Amino acid sequence: MSPSEPSNTPRVPKRIAAVLINSLKGGVVPRIGLPYITVGRKTEIAALLHDLDLIADGGASFRFLVGRYGAGKSFLLQTIRTHAMGKGFVVADADLSPERRLQGNGGQGLATYRELIRNLSTKTRPEGGALQLVLDRWVANIEKAPDATAALEAQMAPVEEMVHGFDFARIMRIYYTAAGGDDERRSAVLRWLRGEYRTKTEARQDLGVSVCICDDNWYDYLKLFARFLKGAGYEGMLVLIDELVNLYKIPNSITRQYNYEKILTMYNDTLQGKAHYLGIIMGGTPQSIEDRRRGVYSYEALRSRLSEGRFAREGLSDMLAPVIHLNPLTYEELLVLIEKLADIHAGYFGYERRLGTEDLVRFLEIEFGRVGADTHLTPREVIRDFIELLDILCQNPEMVMEELLGSDQFATATSGGASGEAEQPGQRSFAEFKI
Template identity: 75%
Template sequence: GSSAIISDDDWYDYVKLIARFLVCSGYKGMLVLIDELVNLYKIPNAITRQYNYEKILTMYNDTLQGKAQYLGMIMGGTPTSIEDRRRGVFSYEALRSRLAQGRFAREDLKDMLAPIIRLQPLTYEELLVLIEKLMQIHAGYFGWTPTLTENDLVDFLKIEFGRVGADTHLTPREVIRDFIELLDILCQNPDANVAELLQSVGGDALAPAAATGDTGAADGDRNFAEFTI
């Protein structure tokens, strides 16, 4: 048989073919996850962006018309990359009219069967549960007994949320990174004091006067204590 080279024009057809092949192999189907949809939004060439959005429209229509059987597509993107009318997905009118939220959905009443599901940031309580689970996984993997109490976990989150700009820029990735680092240190240093570690990065310990012993720092400088280069 002849060999085929998959190109920009026919890759989606081959994805559908792979899904069909997997079903013939005994699977229920194939789920394709496409993250960072914002990369389409960043494409400087308008024609290239429209080509990509046209391909998304094809996927959407295939789903409704039964032409993409056994194939699931989940795409992830920022609100701007979706809703921006100049460069985002909604700049393609055929997609905007199909994907835009209707008139009845509210913040407390969402249609989870809609083509777009708007995700909310993790709450303080949800992050607390997350780091608690991470602590258990870390302890099980490295074989140690964490000494952190629930109050310590709460204090850790208070420090994370106390960052400058945390209300808009704090992500679970940053929280997880800092927490894993804390667990690593405690695991490697069994005698380390949890409260002292937390205190060293929170509160007055960040102020220049406390860090340098300079008691002559002006009060106005304390507003910039966390901006350390």
């Protein structure tokens, strides 16, 4: 396509275009606007969408997404997040860190729970902070019933059968009663659900319950919340946890094992039918999962459940397995992606796109012609370089792309061709893109 030809990319609102450009240039995944730039990953997305159907039917699922830094794990997680919200799910996401783990004696597990609840999102509140919105919708649905009291008890009955369910149901009844105008008590319930009560004494004084969410029980309350959401009119709950590498980095082996034991608990619950309307997806690097000394596979009970069987091999992956390995984007997919970005950039800054398909192919040729590109270049770096290129060309209209690509910063090994073009298995050469 020449620069003057009309683009098939839908017009992107300026607010969303700004988020996309700034986030991608900064090397982070935008939380909105992903459908405008999603390419490839069809098989992975189809597999995860199948999981959503299972969750909506009352089941549960657990998946690992495994890929190198910048390979697209976080992007795929956010893409599924968008799909799930569109299908009526409530989504909670959190990145692990030294302060946020799955298990810990210093509040690290509770910190992860708090982050999940803080990022609680729905279709109408996609940027997080949807806890009160969800509860108010639940109250409104109860009030619409011919017999509100009977409807309330019917929804609480399956919750009360679960671990800690009696206390959770009691908290929900308090919120329902307080919704009539007791803002102080309603705020106390929200604080309790966010895990902000430090002691049971404090919770008892404010709400009359002798329990609070803590490091040891936060996952049980996550399961309760997922079951509650179904009664509140949602399809279920999807929990996204990224940066598992922060568990791999824990220096104390016993602490690491406790965290992996928590993963095993979650995994067993979802596959054995002990959790309902709940999906969990965790993202990590190959090392953080497969390293048998410090990674998830160092916990034998997990390794024996998660490691691939004898039939899986490169190019022949089982998308129904608990671990999904992300294959690199193909050259064709990257070409489509940077074409979309070129259109979004031109639309946002109000200029006519100057780069045609030949220019985009030339850019990718140089990017993948670098020494070591076959093992180290990721979509994140390609995207960051491309947006930087667009920014410079936009601010310097007298400059042509070849000047930039021929500069020292873009100098590559393509002239010598010693390393060859970084072709990946199953991908075609850039020569096939020539027009």
